[in-house]
Amino acid sequence: MKPVKKILLGFILIFLIVQMIQPARNIDYGQVPSSDISKIYQVPQKVQSILKTSCYDCHSNSTDYPVYAYVQPVSSYLENHIQKGKKELNFNEWGLYSQRKQTNKLKAIANQVKQRKMPLPSYLYLHQDAKLSKEKVEEIVNWIESLPTEK
Ligand code: HEC
Numbered sequence: 001m002k003p004v005k006k007i008l009l010g011f012i013l014i015f016l017i018v019q020m021i022q023p024a025r026n027i028d029y030g031q032v033p034s035s036d037i038s039k040i041y042q043v044p045q046k047v048q049s050i051l052k053t054s055c056y057d058c059h060s061n062s063t064d065y066p067v068y069a070y071v072q073p074v075s076s077y078l079e080n081h082i083q084k085g086k087k088e089l090n091f092n093e094w095g096l097y098s099q100r101k102q103t104n105k106l107k108a109i110a111n112q113v114k115q116r117k118m119p120l121p122s123y124l125y126l127h128q129d130a131k132l133s134k135e136k137v138e139e140i141v142n143w144i145e146s147l148p149t150e151k
Contacts, residue, residue, distance in 0.1 A: 015072075018072045018073070019071070019072050021072065022070070022072070022075055023075055023076055023079040024079075025063070025065065026061065026062065026063040026079070026082050026083075026086070027062055027063065027065075028061040028062040028092070032092075033061075033092050033093070034095065035092065035093050035094060035095030035096050036091060036092050036094060036095070037051075037091045037092075037094035037095075039095065040094050040095050040102075041147055043143070044139075044143060046139055047139055047140060047143045050132070050136050050139060050140060051091060051140075053129055053130055054118075054119050054130040054131075054132060054136075055091065055118070055119060056091060057082070057123070057127075057130075058081055058082050058084075058085030058086065058119075058120070058123070059085050059086060059088075059089045059090055059091050060086070060090060060091045060092045061086070061090065061092045061093075062092070063082055065078075066126070068126075081120065081122075081123075089105055089108070089109070099149075102149065103149045106144050106147065106149060107144075109140065109144060110140065110141050110144045110145075113132060113137050113140050113141065114137060114141060116132070116137075119131075119132070
């Protein structure tokens with residue numbers, strides 16, 4: 001066998017072996033938990049649907065995984081974002097946050113979407129539907145401003 005072929009075969013083998021190492025999945029088959037943000041505030045249908053489509057994949061206990069998310073090294077790359085995102089903000093666990101933390105997180109959400117830092121740009125390449133139009137940003141910001149929080 002030619003050396004080039006050997007090297008290529010080596011890479012394919014490594015690629016296949018690496019596929020067996022898969023991170024634990026962020027999937028919760030239960031119902032919407034009582035600590036979900038939608039149980040704490042009146043969340044308008046429109047806003048809820050924007051959050052679900054654009055944020056919940058990284059900021060909740062349940063990710064809607066695309067097929068390519070099962071292929072390494074994409075798998076680990078995505079899981080890292082999910083774990084980091086969840087740690088910062090988890091819409092499913094909103095009710096477990098202190099009043100102060102809730103107020104701060106609401107401000108952070110408004111800032112992140114206004115500055116277009118969220119959803120993560122890398123996520124938007126393959127999730128066009130998660131892109132926030134000007135109207136959607138306004139929808140989120142207006143809703144946050146309407147909430148009865150300590151200011
Ligand atoms: C692809 C995953 C992903 C998506 C989708 C996503 N985020 Fe994030 N988010 C992260 C990660 C990762 C962090 C941790 C900080 C960082 O790496 O920038 C984060 C951090 C945050 C923070 C914390 C900032 C702070 O200072 O407290 C807020 C707020 C936030 N995201 C809001 C949102 C909102 C709102 C959406 C939807 C419009 C969204 N994110 C969509 C991954 C994501």
